[in-house]
Amino acid sequence: MTDVSYQTAKSAGQTGEAQFGDYFALLKPRVMSLVVFTALVGLLVAPVGVHPFVGFCAILFIAVGAGASGSLNMWWDADIDVVMKRTAKRPIPAGKVTPDEALGIGLALSGFSVVLLWLATNALAAFLLAFTIFFYAVVYSMWLKRSTPQNIVIGGAAGAFPPMIGWVVATGSISVEAVLMFMLIFMWTPPHFWALALFMKSDYDDAGVPMLTVTHGRKSTRRHILAYTLLLFPLAIGTAFTSIGGPIYLVTAVVLNVWFLKGAYDIWRRDETQAEADNYKVEKSVFKVSLLYLFLHFGALLVEAVLRPYGLGGW
Template sequence: MADVGYTPQAQSGEGSFGDYFALLKPRVMSLVVFTALVGLVVAPVPVHPFIGFCAILFIAIGAGASGALNMWWDADIDQIMKRTAKRPIPAGKVMPNEALALGMALSGFSVVLLFLATNALAAFLLAFTIFFYAVVYSMWLKRSTPQNIVIGGAAGAFPPMIGWAVATGGVSIESILMFGLIFMWTPPHFWALALFMKSDYSDAKVPMLTVTHGRKSTRVHVLVYTLVLVPVAVGLAFTSIGGPLYLAVAVVMNAWFLKGAFDIWRRDETAAEADNYKVEKSVFKVSLLYLFVHFGALLFEALLAPLGWGGWA
């Protein structure tokens, strides 16, 4: 996007530890860590606690590396969007080249150490995740297509698959469905946000679906993707890592989320503007809980299994 110039407020480059830590997108990292941990714990192969701790640490560092590279590349549009204008680079607290160096260094560090601590497949998946988020999504998809969130959602969907690979050294239907759960959740989650943040993306010339196709079309997409998400989420209940607890949670959460998507679909812009997008904001908040609750239920199923209470057995 050559017409979006980057003119940060300052170029001191004298950021604090907190500024450099913010480059790693700690909120996103927390979701990565949690879903990767669940993928590792629910796997059928036990992992030594120290190896597991190291694996999750290196996955977290890899996620942070992705965040730093994303902030380096997106500095020009981050300064335009109200939601991101206070990030370290557009705020002038960290130099762009420092963010790039940090992202590259942490990328190599995390992948190599995950390989040494676990196995080649887990390291490859982590490396591919970093590449996908930094290059495929940030550098290509985000600024070129309204399907940016759909395809780019794969980057956030890999962590449980990586955790599973750490334990088993392979891929299975369980890890694929955990990937699918996050992958299908990502579009309605972000589009619910985009419905009440349209001006940000428009100002930054990011082709979010709300900008290129309008809010009406976006509302239809939210409902359609949620309808596809539901069987993936519920289907996990009938695999080796599911059980009655997860099934109950999945049914309740998906009914709640689906109702929200239906409410978004039937809304018109006049009503939405009149109440300042109250419904859209509510559905977005539900979407924030959605993944944590699902993966939390999977975790509880695994922890209860040794007591004879988890799973279908």
């Protein structure tokens, strides 16, 4: 990582006084919102309750840790963010925040979130948060992202840890249910991002990022989306028959997975001529469905947990 993006922004006259929103944008708030929601679900579906104040602090510190990861990622990726249309307006390539500021914020928030989560909850939860930050900032951003087309497959683990951390906050241990919530996000991540890569066209080529669309071609990417969606189907349905599942989740999972699989099949059977003719309408639709997919799965788990004490949730 170099200061090339910031210097490019300065030379283009894009710099200006940084506002609070510029620093907040470093934390990737949209990603943080998903982290907060899945971590909260992991906490609330656990069989052991926690004091509301402890739970609030835990989710807050997990969110701060997610923000720290985002800031460190933007610091490292500043040189390629300035090249890609999707990321060119981020604070560093836009010349609003310097790379050194992003690094300092990321490191400070990392230490703050991990130490306070440890003090508020337990050592295992703090260790998992620290490992998540390290995995996203170092293993994914610094190593995998620019070295292998499996970047998003392996790197997806970073986004899959929050519900497991939430579960560990409550129970102090890892169980089958926590692993299944982790795997649900882990297996969802590749088709979600590959659908995005298909309609972002040349962004990853321009930045030199070895996304599957670049290294193996777009036809191969379409096959991979279908394959991972097929693997995701039984995993999502199987979660219904654990202690955190129930009939509401099962119906939700069946509908969503049939919907998602239909979209993946439609992507697989198309070629680039068809896709370009309708401006990647199907690929964009599947990407949007994938966002709804994850939210509704975890939402259904939350509904099961809320109704269970009244004898209305679970089996």
